[in-house]
Amino acid sequence: xxxxxxxxxxxxxxxxxxxxxxxxxxxxxxxxxSSGSLENLSKQGLSSRPVLPGLMPHLRRSExxxxxxxxxxxxxxxxxxxIRHAMLEKYDYIFHLAANTDPICERAVAESTDTNLFxxxxxxxxxxxxxxxxxxxxxxxxxxxxxxxxxxxxxxxxKLSCEMFLKQFYYHYKLNSASVRMSSNSNANATxxxxxxxxxxxxxxxxNIDLEPEKQSSMHRSENGQ
Numbered sequence: 001x002x003x004x005x006x007x008x009x010x011x012x013x014x015x016x017x018x019x020x021x022x023x024x025x026x027x028x029x030x031x032x033x034s035s036g037s038l039e040n041l042s043k044q045g046l047s048s049r050p051v052l053p054g055l056m057p058h059l060r061r062s063e064x065x066x067x068x069x070x071x072x073x074x075x076x077x078x079x080x081x082x083i084r085h086a087m088l089e090k091y092d093y094i095f096h097l098a099a100n101t102d103p104i105c106e107r108a109v110a111e112s113t114d115t116n117l118f119x120x121x122x123x124x125x126x127x128x129x130x131x132x133x134x135x136x137x138x139x140x141x142x143x144x145x146x147x148x149x150x151x152x153x154x155x156x157x158x159k160l161s162c163e164m165f166l167k168q169f170y171y172h173y174k175l176n177s178a179s180v181r182m183s184s185n186s187n188a189n190a191t192x193x194x195x196x197x198x199x200x201x202x203x204x205x206x207x208n209i210d211l212e213p214e215k216q217s218s219m220h221r222s223e224n225g226q
């Protein structure tokens with residue numbers, strides 16, 4: 001199974017990449033290294049090879065890349081070369097962790113909304129066109145009570161909007177997704193993302209890591225759109 005991970009050089013992303021490799025997945029990381037680092041992958045015992053987007057067409061022909069190397073495309077995840085590669089390779093699963101966070105979201109609202117919302121929607125649309133089996137999204141740590149009353153940051157508004165778009169992507173295009181509302185525990189986040197990738201539930205599901213399983217709230221579109 002082939003997996004694309006955006007933001008795979010962050011703390012949670014690098015742990016997820018390690019779990020995916022240990023589970024037998026073939027992993028490609030896309031990370032512009034604006035906040036993540038190759039050192040995070042090294043801390044997980046992984047060797048990595050940074051590749052510029054323009055060199056992506058040559059990846060298959062390169063004999064210098066070990067099967068154990070993690071290829072890291074050092075680019076924005078909506079770079080044209082990344083999109084062409086993803087369409088060609090037909091990734092089975094897409095894990096989307098790349099995002100602007102606070103305080104960037106507060107200082108640059110328009111720019112962060114473009115990255116966190118509109119580019120996420122573009123990536124989900126790519127997943128549809130590429131025939132991905134599931135789109136796993138790193139959402140914000142949102143409680144049900146907070147959503148019902150007052151969401152208190154631009155980041156949370158952007159992430160919640162993504163969850164709603166993913167619900168529509170299932171309704172209109174049958175893109176299965178899992179939006180994981182992250183906790184402060186990076187290991188728990190990565191483990192949950194892998195777990196929700198492996199389950200066979202169809203729909204657009206939302207999981208809050210801080211809640212016990214029986215208390216999980218879900219936004220699920222059944223096959224008949226209900």
